[in-house]
Amino acid sequence: MIKKALIFAVICIALGSLFTFFIMRKSAQKNEVVPDTELIQQQMKNVSKLVVNEAKIAQIYNYKDEKSFMNLLSFDKKAMVVVNADVQIMYDLSKLEYTIDEANKIVKITSIPKEELKISPEIKIYDVEESRFNAFEGADYNIIQESVTKQFHEKISQSNIRANAQNRLLSELSKFLVVTQSLGWQLQYQNQTIANTEDLNTFLPL
Template sequence: MGPTEKTKTSVFTEIRKWFILALIALVLFFGYKYFTKKDETSTVEYDTALIEQQIKNVGKLVVTEGHFAEVLTYKDNKKYLGNLIAFEKKALVIVNADVTVGFDLSLVKYDIDSINKVVNIISIPKEEIKISTDLKYYDTESSRMNEFTGEDYNKIAKIAKVNIAKKIANSPLKKNAKNRLISELSKLLIVTKTMGWKLQYNGEEMDKETDLGLKIKG
């Protein structure tokens, strides 16, 4: 084999070597990208599933209970002959009421952006107020011309509920219920921050519990 042929063989061998090295590099590069991408996808899927599970754990009925009592005096007059004759009926009523203020967190609407790692709370359900009253009648007075009827008892029950509702509005019961709501949602805030995600409420980032409090109470 002459010098020229040896040179050609050497060049060919060198080119083939570099070609093989380049091919190996490409295989390693795309293999790395494939497995790295797979790991990243798996991590995102795992984080998303974990956050969804935490939302389910938070999604329960948060209830604050209270008890109210009042004394109600009911009177009714039935008049005849142009108000010349009147027949009165009256009753002293002791009203005891058990009240619950609750938030059903399973009804919270939210959106999970797994690409940008953001959980956005869209809406929180309004509180549900339930009033259970127990009425006891004392010193009931009536006459055959103006007797107590079912309509009277229904009217008394409605008056009692209206009065209790006013007491609830002036009590800290609703505020306490919202504090419990904020406490439950703060668990989700802790999880998202720990995992490097963000928690938003209607697009506004919630960085700490007080942010949630201002948003919900406001």
């Protein structure tokens, strides 16, 4: 009986030690420290996406073209042009270029992608007035298309659409600042240290 009890005790101790070993190993795996560079690269990967700001713009234009015959007769054509356009301002952050200086704990942003502006206008022409000697042609529609695109570029530059897109870009870039500062690293752009979100507005070429 004593021998059986000793064998049983040894088995229990062995199983207990084995159980403790696996528990400690699993716990150690859970507490494994991930290198700073890996965390930073993962954050860079998360932000490497297409930042898109969209807007819709509607505008009405008056188109007019005049032709005359020896300054005696005038042949005019005109129309009302209604434009509804989808506008997108995009930043492709997969094109963001950076280096990681592990020795000095510095993340250096070397290049930020330029904005990409896409205007998709839907043009409708109403109240067309023309003459036999000055009728609407394909060239007129091309002129209207070019004029509309030019005016929309000017309208966008005067609106808050571009500012909203830049704010979204800064919001994404500020994630780099948060992760680098939390790890005790520095974030730089062209040798300028980015210490806060105000510096992002000051130093970045937006």
